[in-house]
Amino acid sequence: MITGFHTIVYSEDPPATRRFFSEVLRWPSLDAGGGWLIFRTPPSELGVHPSSADPAEAWATVPYHQASLMCDDIEATIADLSARGVDVRTEVQDQGFGLVTSLRVPGAGWMLLYQPRHGLAYELEG
Template sequence: MITGTHAILYSTDAEADRAFLRDVLGFPNVDAGAGWLIFRLPPAELGVHPADAHVERPADAAPAAELYLMCDDLDATLADLAAKGVRPAGERVEARWGVRAFLPLPSGATLGLYEPRHPVATDL
């Protein structure tokens, strides 16, 4: 029986990114040993999109996965994060299905932040 999902972020500065998730985003965590923190995330859902629908990737790129944290109010969440010194990487993007932004991680990677404007599976 499947009991959950374990997502992995690969990082060039894992310690700094772990500290960001723990201290800035406030995710509870357990130490799996030697400082390897495993974070409890909010409820999740999984969407499956056609590979050719992702316009931000080269046409010949292999299919990929993306990770977005969901919020009820993107602007309010971005304001809360700004009070902690976090500014989005790039512009806030409006679409028919929702609005998103990207958070810069200390390693230089980004983490998606998304306010859906469609029914969500986390309400099931």
């Protein structure tokens, strides 16, 4: 039976990306060997969205996957991360499903940050 869900962030600068998750986001980790850190992440969920045949919508072509960070208060989270030196886009957009912005992960580009307005699947029993 499935016991977990493992996410991989690809990076052009793995040490900087690992420092971001360990020192900035303060996620605990274990060393799987040779400095390969595996981080304990906050609760997670999985959504399935439709793909698109339109090449202009590269985000919706197969295979494409996205990791997003969720928060309870986007303005407070932006302030906290900015104070820690994180490059956060301060323009927040209401996307219906939540309030959305993004932050730069060193060596790994931009990652979506949002305050959800939908129910939280990780709170479900079972």
